[in-house]
Amino acid sequence: MSLVRHTSKKIAQGFFVIIISISIIFFLINLAPGDPIQFVAGDPIFLSKELVDYYRKMWGLDKPLYERFLIYLSNVFLRGDLGYSYRYSAPVIELIKERLPVTLLLTVVSNVLAFILGVALGLYASRKYTKLSDNLLSLVSFILNSTPTFLLGIVLMLAFSIHLKIFPVSGLIDVRNPKTGFMYYFDILYHSVLPIATLTFVLLPMYFKVVRDTALQQLGEDYVILCRAIGLDEGRIFKKHIFRNSILPPITLFMLQLGYSVAGAAITETVFGWPGVGRLLLDAIYQRDYPVILGVYLLVSISIVALSIIADLVYTILDPRIKTGGAS
């Protein structure tokens, strides 16, 4: 019962956080110098007054700021309407829907791969603690952690697309290939190897470190000494106990990272010329496409908040030691 109460309190808090964060962005971009009209039609000085007024009215920019804000909030939360893009003259929700699968392909697959590799390598490293292989893995993890996403992407592109010519340089599909059937999906898969590899390597150090640290901490616990004392072999201790105790932190990390994924994928999408949500947001920022900026922001905030609530729930359910989110 208290789990339900705890969760509903979290949801209420989350809703509050979303409202505040969307208002910050709303007022920031609307208070900024520059008129969105000039990004769509050119400098207002050269336009007829009728045209400027027409756009203002169409986009609702003629109303005072607070009124626009209330209209926006009611449209979003009562009608689920994110508004129209200035640039594309299309509903924001459609633009996002169109690009979401690409971003999800990139982020979900990378996170899953990073999770699996991170858990496996983290456990391996903790087993070989202070031996050569542990030191090497930690060093590689450090280096990956210090490499910006775009640099890693460029290096992989240089090595595998330009020198070895194994993978295509950029894009999601090859326009010369068929648009349907097996070949189409194969084409997407072929084009996604490098972007997914890039994001996986960027995420990997986080998972690796969290698993290795947790496992090392577990190895110092009394029950491990007991297990060793009664003669259980090391492999069995790892499989039965260390693994189970070290799997929770990376699961939480997985949830939280998925939430940030849209934001985190933007740079990878830029390097490889992928038409994803991150790219949509970047273009919207450059072109002052306010409804798109707000729409993507809202989507990102909601997914971060929702996934952190789910992470909390999963943690509480999976770990019997925690009674209703004891970790504050």
Add this chain to the structure above:
Amino acid sequence: MKTPRRIENTFKKIVDFFNELRRDRYGLVGFAMLLSIIIIALLVPYLPIPYFNAMEYPLLSPPNTMNIFGTDNLGRDVFSRTLWGARTSLAVGFISAGLSSIIGILLGSLAGYFRGKVDDIISAITNIFLTIPAFFLSLVLLAIFGSSIYLIMLVIGLTTWPTTARVMRAQVLSVKERTFVEAAKAIGASDFRILFTHVIPHALPPAIAYTILQVGSAIMIEAGLSYLGLGDPNYPSWGRMIYEGQTYIMSAPWISLIPGMFLVYTVLSVNFLGNSLLKILSPKLKQT
């Protein structure tokens, strides 16, 4: 009477600290690496190298005896631009990390010391900032207010403080319960005095480690912003060089790769150092 002992104690602490750092190979290597890049950054104006914006060399020439790292598409010396870039990156890294730590330390300590309403409000603000993807907030701010190096520092500082605030809050919560705080209260010291002369100095060490780590992430954020074309064009920056060089990645990879290597080297040094500081300075991790 009291002051010499205090100085002596502080001195002893610093010596102890370096002794511990010496035992940690990663930390020592990181310290040396960071020192080398700082020395380069300080010496750059006095080195006999061409001005970073001088366009007086053949275009896109590979590394040779005249331009040891080659030249870029405008005939600028990549070696000189890379070394000058160290100044930009380090300045952005240290100043924005400093700003972020000051905000984080102040808000975190206030929340931990006063609890109650103050804590609720500060925690709510921290939560909101954790929810907004900091990188995108920086992007929006820079895109609409125009990018300058100072705005970049400010924006990075204003969006990255929540981690420090959380660490500091937890630290202050535990330091607050110690006897010397109670003693200070008993003799009637004000909250302000207790907080700033007794609680914060004792709660500070882990926050220092996080500040060093923050330097690395600030350098990465600046590079990312520059890569997306939102850096300050007046200062040579590694991120911007990588961005400009990407167009020529097939014919002249050195334009991107050389500043890239310096970037990784610098961030790596900070991460090495920060991580072992974290081990030495935070009491919880020390035991394992």
